[in-house]
Amino acid sequence: LAKQAKGKHYTIATDTTFAPFEFREGGKLVGIDMDIVNAVAKSQGFDIDIQSLGFNAALQALSSNQANAVIAGMSITDERKQIYDFSDPYFQSGVQMAVAKNDTSITKYADLKGKTVTAKTGSEGESYAKSVAGKYGFTVKSVDQSATMYEMVKSGNAAAVFDDYPVLAYGISQNNGLKAVTPKVPEGSYGFAVNKGKNPELLAAFNVGLKELRDSGQYDKILTRYLGNNA
Ligand code: GLN
Structure with a gap:
Protein backbone atom coordinates (compact mmCIF):
# COMPACT_ATOMS: atom_id res chain seq x y z
CA LEU A 1 0.00 0.00 0.00
CA PHE A 91 6.19 12.52 19.80
CA GLN A 92 4.83 12.33 23.35
CA SER A 93 3.04 15.49 24.51
CA GLY A 94 0.33 16.95 26.70
CA VAL A 95 -0.99 20.20 28.13
CA GLN A 96 0.45 22.55 30.73
CA MET A 97 -0.34 26.03 32.00
CA ALA A 98 2.12 28.94 31.85
CA VAL A 99 2.03 32.48 33.24
CA ALA A 100 4.18 35.58 32.87
CA LYS A 101 7.68 34.97 34.22
CA ASN A 102 7.43 37.65 36.94
CA ASP A 103 3.90 36.69 38.03
CA THR A 104 3.93 35.15 41.51
CA SER A 105 0.16 35.35 42.05
CA ILE A 106 -0.80 32.29 40.00
CA THR A 107 0.62 28.90 40.87
CA LYS A 108 -2.46 26.69 40.57
CA TYR A 109 -5.80 26.55 38.75
CA ALA A 110 -7.67 27.86 41.82
CA ASP A 111 -5.72 31.15 41.52
CA LEU A 112 -7.50 31.76 38.20
CA LYS A 113 -10.89 32.48 39.79
CA GLY A 114 -12.58 35.38 37.95
CA LYS A 115 -9.70 35.64 35.48
CA THR A 116 -9.34 35.08 31.74
CA VAL A 117 -6.91 32.58 30.26
CA THR A 118 -6.02 31.98 26.63
CA ALA A 119 -5.62 28.89 24.45
CA LYS A 120 -5.47 28.07 20.75
CA THR A 121 -8.73 27.55 18.87
CA GLY A 122 -9.38 23.86 18.24
CA SER A 123 -6.44 22.68 20.34
CA GLU A 124 -6.13 20.21 23.18
CA GLY A 125 -4.98 23.11 25.36
CA GLU A 126 -8.29 24.81 24.70
CA SER A 127 -10.37 21.71 25.42
CA TYR A 128 -8.45 21.03 28.63
CA ALA A 129 -8.81 24.65 29.81
CA LYS A 130 -12.54 24.57 29.03
CA SER A 131 -12.93 21.26 30.86
CA VAL A 132 -11.71 22.77 34.15
CA ALA A 133 -12.88 26.41 33.65
CA GLY A 134 -16.23 25.89 35.37
CA LYS A 135 -14.72 24.14 38.37
CA TYR A 136 -12.12 26.89 38.97
CA GLY A 137 -14.24 29.86 37.84
CA PHE A 138 -12.16 31.22 34.96
CA THR A 139 -12.97 32.19 31.37
CA VAL A 140 -11.20 30.87 28.26
CA LYS A 141 -10.48 33.28 25.42
CA SER A 142 -9.41 31.32 22.34
CA VAL A 143 -7.18 32.76 19.63
CA ASP A 144 -5.76 31.29 16.41
CA GLN A 145 -2.05 31.95 16.78
CA SER A 146 0.53 30.96 19.37
CA ALA A 147 2.18 34.40 19.16
CA THR A 148 -1.12 36.07 20.12
CA MET A 149 -1.55 33.81 23.16
CA TYR A 150 1.91 34.57 24.47
CA GLU A 151 1.50 38.33 23.90
CA MET A 152 -1.80 38.28 25.79
CA VAL A 153 -0.14 36.69 28.81
CA LYS A 154 2.86 39.03 28.76
CA SER A 155 0.69 42.13 28.39
CA GLY A 156 -1.65 41.00 31.17
CA ASN A 157 -4.65 40.52 28.88
CA ALA A 158 -4.72 36.88 29.91
CA ALA A 159 -3.66 35.49 33.29
CA ALA A 160 -2.34 32.25 31.81
CA VAL A 161 -2.01 30.18 28.64
CA PHE A 162 -2.81 26.49 28.21
CA ASP A 163 -0.54 24.95 25.59
CA ASP A 164 1.47 21.80 24.89
CA TYR A 165 4.30 21.35 27.37
CA PRO A 166 7.08 20.60 24.85
CA VAL A 167 6.19 23.86 23.08
CA LEU A 168 6.00 25.85 26.32
CA ALA A 169 9.33 24.38 27.43
CA TYR A 170 10.96 25.29 24.13
CA GLY A 171 9.68 28.88 24.26
CA ILE A 172 10.69 29.27 27.90
CA SER A 173 14.18 28.00 27.08
CA GLN A 174 14.34 30.78 24.46
CA ASN A 175 13.38 33.36 27.13
CA ASN A 176 9.90 34.09 25.80
CA GLY A 177 8.91 35.73 29.10
CA LEU A 178 6.77 32.89 30.44
CA LYS A 179 7.11 30.14 33.03
CA ALA A 180 5.19 26.87 33.41
CA VAL A 181 3.51 26.50 36.79
CA THR A 182 1.21 23.48 36.89
CA PRO A 183 1.80 19.75 36.43
CA LYS A 184 1.77 18.33 32.91
CA VAL A 185 -1.50 16.75 31.88
CA PRO A 186 -0.67 13.74 29.72
CA GLU A 187 -2.76 13.87 26.57
CA GLY A 188 -1.06 11.36 24.35
CA SER A 189 1.14 11.77 21.34
CA TYR A 190 1.41 13.62 18.07
N1 GLN B 1 -1.25 19.30 20.25
C1 GLN B 1 -2.31 20.26 20.27
C2 GLN B 1 -3.52 19.72 19.57
O1 GLN B 1 -3.44 18.79 18.82
C3 GLN B 1 -1.92 21.63 19.72
C4 GLN B 1 -1.46 21.63 18.29
C5 GLN B 1 -1.06 23.00 17.79
O2 GLN B 1 -1.31 24.03 18.44
N2 GLN B 1 -0.45 23.04 16.66
O3 GLN B 1 -4.57 20.20 19.76
Missing part, protein backbone atom coordinates in the same frame (compact mmCIF):
# COMPACT_ATOMS: atom_id res chain seq x y z
CA ALA A 2 2.76 2.47 0.97
CA LYS A 3 4.31 2.04 -2.49
CA GLN A 4 1.19 3.52 -4.09
CA ALA A 5 2.20 6.94 -2.74
CA LYS A 6 5.26 6.91 -4.98
CA GLY A 7 5.27 9.66 -7.60
CA LYS A 8 2.16 11.30 -6.17
CA HIS A 9 1.78 14.89 -5.08
CA TYR A 10 0.22 15.78 -1.73
CA THR A 11 -0.74 19.00 0.01
CA ILE A 12 0.16 18.96 3.69
CA ALA A 13 -1.28 21.61 6.00
CA THR A 14 0.47 22.80 9.15
CA ASP A 15 0.42 25.41 11.88
CA THR A 16 2.08 28.80 11.40
CA THR A 17 4.19 28.98 14.55
CA PHE A 18 4.44 26.01 16.90
CA ALA A 19 8.14 25.86 17.69
CA PRO A 20 10.03 23.55 17.78
CA PHE A 21 7.61 21.62 15.50
CA GLU A 22 7.03 24.31 12.84
CA PHE A 23 8.32 27.86 12.73
CA ARG A 24 10.12 30.26 10.42
CA GLU A 25 13.86 30.65 10.47
CA GLY A 26 15.17 33.21 8.01
CA GLY A 27 11.81 33.02 6.23
CA LYS A 28 12.09 29.26 5.81
CA LEU A 29 9.62 26.88 7.44
CA VAL A 30 11.62 24.56 9.70
CA GLY A 31 11.04 22.37 12.76
CA ILE A 32 10.69 18.77 13.85
CA ASP A 33 7.46 18.20 11.88
CA MET A 34 8.93 19.78 8.76
CA ASP A 35 12.12 17.71 8.93
CA ILE A 36 10.15 14.51 9.49
CA VAL A 37 7.64 15.05 6.70
CA ASN A 38 10.30 16.21 4.22
CA ALA A 39 12.52 13.22 5.03
CA VAL A 40 9.61 10.79 4.70
CA ALA A 41 8.46 12.31 1.38
CA LYS A 42 11.99 11.98 0.04
CA SER A 43 12.52 8.41 1.20
CA GLN A 44 9.07 7.23 0.07
CA GLY A 45 9.23 9.05 -3.27
CA PHE A 46 6.28 11.44 -3.10
CA ASP A 47 6.10 15.22 -3.55
CA ILE A 48 4.70 17.58 -0.97
CA ASP A 49 3.48 21.12 -0.91
CA ILE A 50 3.43 22.41 2.65
CA GLN A 51 0.83 25.00 3.55
CA SER A 52 1.44 26.96 6.74
CA LEU A 53 -2.14 27.88 7.60
CA GLY A 54 -2.51 27.90 11.39
CA PHE A 55 -3.74 24.95 13.46
CA ASN A 56 -7.50 25.35 13.20
CA ALA A 57 -7.27 26.41 9.55
CA ALA A 58 -5.14 23.33 8.82
CA LEU A 59 -7.77 21.03 10.34
CA GLN A 60 -10.47 22.80 8.32
CA ALA A 61 -8.42 22.50 5.12
CA LEU A 62 -8.09 18.77 5.79
CA SER A 63 -11.78 18.29 6.59
CA SER A 64 -12.76 20.09 3.36
CA ASN A 65 -10.21 18.07 1.34
CA GLN A 66 -8.21 21.18 0.42
CA ALA A 67 -5.30 19.45 2.11
CA ASN A 68 -4.47 15.73 1.96
CA ALA A 69 -2.93 15.60 5.42
CA VAL A 70 -1.98 17.60 8.50
CA ILE A 71 1.26 17.57 10.43
CA ALA A 72 1.09 20.22 13.13
CA GLY A 73 2.02 18.83 16.51
CA MET A 74 -1.47 17.35 16.31
CA SER A 75 -2.46 15.19 19.25
CA ILE A 76 -4.00 11.80 18.58
CA THR A 77 -7.29 11.78 20.50
CA ASP A 78 -10.30 9.45 20.51
CA GLU A 79 -12.55 12.30 19.43
CA ARG A 80 -10.37 13.13 16.43
CA LYS A 81 -10.10 9.45 15.51
CA GLN A 82 -13.82 9.60 14.63
CA ILE A 83 -13.01 11.85 11.65
CA TYR A 84 -9.28 11.39 10.94
CA ASP A 85 -6.90 8.47 10.56
CA PHE A 86 -3.61 8.95 12.36
CA SER A 87 -0.13 7.64 11.72
CA ASP A 88 1.90 5.88 14.37
CA PRO A 89 2.67 8.35 17.18
CA TYR A 90 5.92 10.27 16.73
CA GLY A 191 0.43 11.95 14.81
CA PHE A 192 0.24 12.74 11.11
CA ALA A 193 -3.43 12.83 10.06
CA VAL A 194 -5.47 12.19 6.92
CA ASN A 195 -9.25 12.23 6.56
CA LYS A 196 -10.85 8.99 7.67
CA GLY A 197 -10.57 6.47 4.86
CA LYS A 198 -8.84 8.94 2.52
CA ASN A 199 -5.27 8.68 1.18
CA PRO A 200 -4.54 5.38 2.99
CA GLU A 201 -1.40 4.97 0.84
CA LEU A 202 -0.07 8.31 2.13
CA LEU A 203 -0.65 7.25 5.72
CA ALA A 204 1.02 3.90 5.09
CA ALA A 205 3.99 5.60 3.41
CA PHE A 206 4.33 7.99 6.34
CA ASN A 207 4.45 5.06 8.77
CA VAL A 208 7.05 3.23 6.69
CA GLY A 209 9.16 6.38 6.38
CA LEU A 210 8.85 7.16 10.09
CA LYS A 211 9.98 3.68 11.03
CA GLU A 212 12.96 4.00 8.69
CA LEU A 213 13.87 7.35 10.28
CA ARG A 214 13.73 5.78 13.73
CA ASP A 215 15.71 2.70 12.71
CA SER A 216 18.45 4.73 11.00
CA GLY A 217 18.91 7.14 13.92
CA GLN A 218 17.81 10.03 11.71
CA TYR A 219 14.76 10.65 13.90
CA ASP A 220 16.98 11.18 16.96
CA LYS A 221 19.17 13.53 14.96
CA ILE A 222 16.16 15.63 14.03
CA LEU A 223 15.11 15.87 17.70
CA THR A 224 18.63 16.78 18.78
CA ARG A 225 18.82 19.47 16.07
CA TYR A 226 15.90 21.32 17.69
CA LEU A 227 15.99 20.23 21.33
CA GLY A 228 19.70 19.80 21.92
CA ASN A 229 20.42 17.88 25.08
CA ASN A 230 16.76 17.99 26.09
CA ALA A 231 15.83 15.62 23.24
Whole structure:
Protein backbone atom coordinates (compact mmCIF):
# COMPACT_ATOMS: atom_id res chain seq x y z
CA LEU A 1 0.00 0.00 0.00
CA ALA A 2 2.76 2.47 0.97
CA LYS A 3 4.31 2.04 -2.49
CA GLN A 4 1.19 3.52 -4.09
CA ALA A 5 2.20 6.94 -2.74
CA LYS A 6 5.26 6.91 -4.98
CA GLY A 7 5.27 9.66 -7.60
CA LYS A 8 2.16 11.30 -6.17
CA HIS A 9 1.78 14.89 -5.08
CA TYR A 10 0.22 15.78 -1.73
CA THR A 11 -0.74 19.00 0.01
CA ILE A 12 0.16 18.96 3.69
CA ALA A 13 -1.28 21.61 6.00
CA THR A 14 0.47 22.80 9.15
CA ASP A 15 0.42 25.41 11.88
CA THR A 16 2.08 28.80 11.40
CA THR A 17 4.19 28.98 14.55
CA PHE A 18 4.44 26.01 16.90
CA ALA A 19 8.14 25.86 17.69
CA PRO A 20 10.03 23.55 17.78
CA PHE A 21 7.61 21.62 15.50
CA GLU A 22 7.03 24.31 12.84
CA PHE A 23 8.32 27.86 12.73
CA ARG A 24 10.12 30.26 10.42
CA GLU A 25 13.86 30.65 10.47
CA GLY A 26 15.17 33.21 8.01
CA GLY A 27 11.81 33.02 6.23
CA LYS A 28 12.09 29.26 5.81
CA LEU A 29 9.62 26.88 7.44
CA VAL A 30 11.62 24.56 9.70
CA GLY A 31 11.04 22.37 12.76
CA ILE A 32 10.69 18.77 13.85
CA ASP A 33 7.46 18.20 11.88
CA MET A 34 8.93 19.78 8.76
CA ASP A 35 12.12 17.71 8.93
CA ILE A 36 10.15 14.51 9.49
CA VAL A 37 7.64 15.05 6.70
CA ASN A 38 10.30 16.21 4.22
CA ALA A 39 12.52 13.22 5.03
CA VAL A 40 9.61 10.79 4.70
CA ALA A 41 8.46 12.31 1.38
CA LYS A 42 11.99 11.98 0.04
CA SER A 43 12.52 8.41 1.20
CA GLN A 44 9.07 7.23 0.07
CA GLY A 45 9.23 9.05 -3.27
CA PHE A 46 6.28 11.44 -3.10
CA ASP A 47 6.10 15.22 -3.55
CA ILE A 48 4.70 17.58 -0.97
CA ASP A 49 3.48 21.12 -0.91
CA ILE A 50 3.43 22.41 2.65
CA GLN A 51 0.83 25.00 3.55
CA SER A 52 1.44 26.96 6.74
CA LEU A 53 -2.14 27.88 7.60
CA GLY A 54 -2.51 27.90 11.39
CA PHE A 55 -3.74 24.95 13.46
CA ASN A 56 -7.50 25.35 13.20
CA ALA A 57 -7.27 26.41 9.55
CA ALA A 58 -5.14 23.33 8.82
CA LEU A 59 -7.77 21.03 10.34
CA GLN A 60 -10.47 22.80 8.32
CA ALA A 61 -8.42 22.50 5.12
CA LEU A 62 -8.09 18.77 5.79
CA SER A 63 -11.78 18.29 6.59
CA SER A 64 -12.76 20.09 3.36
CA ASN A 65 -10.21 18.07 1.34
CA GLN A 66 -8.21 21.18 0.42
CA ALA A 67 -5.30 19.45 2.11
CA ASN A 68 -4.47 15.73 1.96
CA ALA A 69 -2.93 15.60 5.42
CA VAL A 70 -1.98 17.60 8.50
CA ILE A 71 1.26 17.57 10.43
CA ALA A 72 1.09 20.22 13.13
CA GLY A 73 2.02 18.83 16.51
CA MET A 74 -1.47 17.35 16.31
CA SER A 75 -2.46 15.19 19.25
CA ILE A 76 -4.00 11.80 18.58
CA THR A 77 -7.29 11.78 20.50
CA ASP A 78 -10.30 9.45 20.51
CA GLU A 79 -12.55 12.30 19.43
CA ARG A 80 -10.37 13.13 16.43
CA LYS A 81 -10.10 9.45 15.51
CA GLN A 82 -13.82 9.60 14.63
CA ILE A 83 -13.01 11.85 11.65
CA TYR A 84 -9.28 11.39 10.94
CA ASP A 85 -6.90 8.47 10.56
CA PHE A 86 -3.61 8.95 12.36
CA SER A 87 -0.13 7.64 11.72
CA ASP A 88 1.90 5.88 14.37
CA PRO A 89 2.67 8.35 17.18
CA TYR A 90 5.92 10.27 16.73
CA PHE A 91 6.19 12.52 19.80
CA GLN A 92 4.83 12.33 23.35
CA SER A 93 3.04 15.49 24.51
CA GLY A 94 0.33 16.95 26.70
CA VAL A 95 -0.99 20.20 28.13
CA GLN A 96 0.45 22.55 30.73
CA MET A 97 -0.34 26.03 32.00
CA ALA A 98 2.12 28.94 31.85
CA VAL A 99 2.03 32.48 33.24
CA ALA A 100 4.18 35.58 32.87
CA LYS A 101 7.68 34.97 34.22
CA ASN A 102 7.43 37.65 36.94
CA ASP A 103 3.90 36.69 38.03
CA THR A 104 3.93 35.15 41.51
CA SER A 105 0.16 35.35 42.05
CA ILE A 106 -0.80 32.29 40.00
CA THR A 107 0.62 28.90 40.87
CA LYS A 108 -2.46 26.69 40.57
CA TYR A 109 -5.80 26.55 38.75
CA ALA A 110 -7.67 27.86 41.82
CA ASP A 111 -5.72 31.15 41.52
CA LEU A 112 -7.50 31.76 38.20
CA LYS A 113 -10.89 32.48 39.79
CA GLY A 114 -12.58 35.38 37.95
CA LYS A 115 -9.70 35.64 35.48
CA THR A 116 -9.34 35.08 31.74
CA VAL A 117 -6.91 32.58 30.26
CA THR A 118 -6.02 31.98 26.63
CA ALA A 119 -5.62 28.89 24.45
CA LYS A 120 -5.47 28.07 20.75
CA THR A 121 -8.73 27.55 18.87
CA GLY A 122 -9.38 23.86 18.24
CA SER A 123 -6.44 22.68 20.34
CA GLU A 124 -6.13 20.21 23.18
CA GLY A 125 -4.98 23.11 25.36
CA GLU A 126 -8.29 24.81 24.70
CA SER A 127 -10.37 21.71 25.42
CA TYR A 128 -8.45 21.03 28.63
CA ALA A 129 -8.81 24.65 29.81
CA LYS A 130 -12.54 24.57 29.03
CA SER A 131 -12.93 21.26 30.86
CA VAL A 132 -11.71 22.77 34.15
CA ALA A 133 -12.88 26.41 33.65
CA GLY A 134 -16.23 25.89 35.37
CA LYS A 135 -14.72 24.14 38.37
CA TYR A 136 -12.12 26.89 38.97
CA GLY A 137 -14.24 29.86 37.84
CA PHE A 138 -12.16 31.22 34.96
CA THR A 139 -12.97 32.19 31.37
CA VAL A 140 -11.20 30.87 28.26
CA LYS A 141 -10.48 33.28 25.42
CA SER A 142 -9.41 31.32 22.34
CA VAL A 143 -7.18 32.76 19.63
CA ASP A 144 -5.76 31.29 16.41
CA GLN A 145 -2.05 31.95 16.78
CA SER A 146 0.53 30.96 19.37
CA ALA A 147 2.18 34.40 19.16
CA THR A 148 -1.12 36.07 20.12
CA MET A 149 -1.55 33.81 23.16
CA TYR A 150 1.91 34.57 24.47
CA GLU A 151 1.50 38.33 23.90
CA MET A 152 -1.80 38.28 25.79
CA VAL A 153 -0.14 36.69 28.81
CA LYS A 154 2.86 39.03 28.76
CA SER A 155 0.69 42.13 28.39
CA GLY A 156 -1.65 41.00 31.17
CA ASN A 157 -4.65 40.52 28.88
CA ALA A 158 -4.72 36.88 29.91
CA ALA A 159 -3.66 35.49 33.29
CA ALA A 160 -2.34 32.25 31.81
CA VAL A 161 -2.01 30.18 28.64
CA PHE A 162 -2.81 26.49 28.21
CA ASP A 163 -0.54 24.95 25.59
CA ASP A 164 1.47 21.80 24.89
CA TYR A 165 4.30 21.35 27.37
CA PRO A 166 7.08 20.60 24.85
CA VAL A 167 6.19 23.86 23.08
CA LEU A 168 6.00 25.85 26.32
CA ALA A 169 9.33 24.38 27.43
CA TYR A 170 10.96 25.29 24.13
CA GLY A 171 9.68 28.88 24.26
CA ILE A 172 10.69 29.27 27.90
CA SER A 173 14.18 28.00 27.08
CA GLN A 174 14.34 30.78 24.46
CA ASN A 175 13.38 33.36 27.13
CA ASN A 176 9.90 34.09 25.80
CA GLY A 177 8.91 35.73 29.10
CA LEU A 178 6.77 32.89 30.44
CA LYS A 179 7.11 30.14 33.03
CA ALA A 180 5.19 26.87 33.41
CA VAL A 181 3.51 26.50 36.79
CA THR A 182 1.21 23.48 36.89
CA PRO A 183 1.80 19.75 36.43
CA LYS A 184 1.77 18.33 32.91
CA VAL A 185 -1.50 16.75 31.88
CA PRO A 186 -0.67 13.74 29.72
CA GLU A 187 -2.76 13.87 26.57
CA GLY A 188 -1.06 11.36 24.35
CA SER A 189 1.14 11.77 21.34
CA TYR A 190 1.41 13.62 18.07
CA GLY A 191 0.43 11.95 14.81
CA PHE A 192 0.24 12.74 11.11
CA ALA A 193 -3.43 12.83 10.06
CA VAL A 194 -5.47 12.19 6.92
CA ASN A 195 -9.25 12.23 6.56
CA LYS A 196 -10.85 8.99 7.67
CA GLY A 197 -10.57 6.47 4.86
CA LYS A 198 -8.84 8.94 2.52
CA ASN A 199 -5.27 8.68 1.18
CA PRO A 200 -4.54 5.38 2.99
CA GLU A 201 -1.40 4.97 0.84
CA LEU A 202 -0.07 8.31 2.13
CA LEU A 203 -0.65 7.25 5.72
CA ALA A 204 1.02 3.90 5.09
CA ALA A 205 3.99 5.60 3.41
CA PHE A 206 4.33 7.99 6.34
CA ASN A 207 4.45 5.06 8.77
CA VAL A 208 7.05 3.23 6.69
CA GLY A 209 9.16 6.38 6.38
CA LEU A 210 8.85 7.16 10.09
CA LYS A 211 9.98 3.68 11.03
CA GLU A 212 12.96 4.00 8.69
CA LEU A 213 13.87 7.35 10.28
CA ARG A 214 13.73 5.78 13.73
CA ASP A 215 15.71 2.70 12.71
CA SER A 216 18.45 4.73 11.00
CA GLY A 217 18.91 7.14 13.92
CA GLN A 218 17.81 10.03 11.71
CA TYR A 219 14.76 10.65 13.90
CA ASP A 220 16.98 11.18 16.96
CA LYS A 221 19.17 13.53 14.96
CA ILE A 222 16.16 15.63 14.03
CA LEU A 223 15.11 15.87 17.70
CA THR A 224 18.63 16.78 18.78
CA ARG A 225 18.82 19.47 16.07
CA TYR A 226 15.90 21.32 17.69
CA LEU A 227 15.99 20.23 21.33
CA GLY A 228 19.70 19.80 21.92
CA ASN A 229 20.42 17.88 25.08
CA ASN A 230 16.76 17.99 26.09
CA ALA A 231 15.83 15.62 23.24
N1 GLN B 1 -1.25 19.30 20.25
C1 GLN B 1 -2.31 20.26 20.27
C2 GLN B 1 -3.52 19.72 19.57
O1 GLN B 1 -3.44 18.79 18.82
C3 GLN B 1 -1.92 21.63 19.72
C4 GLN B 1 -1.46 21.63 18.29
C5 GLN B 1 -1.06 23.00 17.79
O2 GLN B 1 -1.31 24.03 18.44
N2 GLN B 1 -0.45 23.04 16.66
O3 GLN B 1 -4.57 20.20 19.76
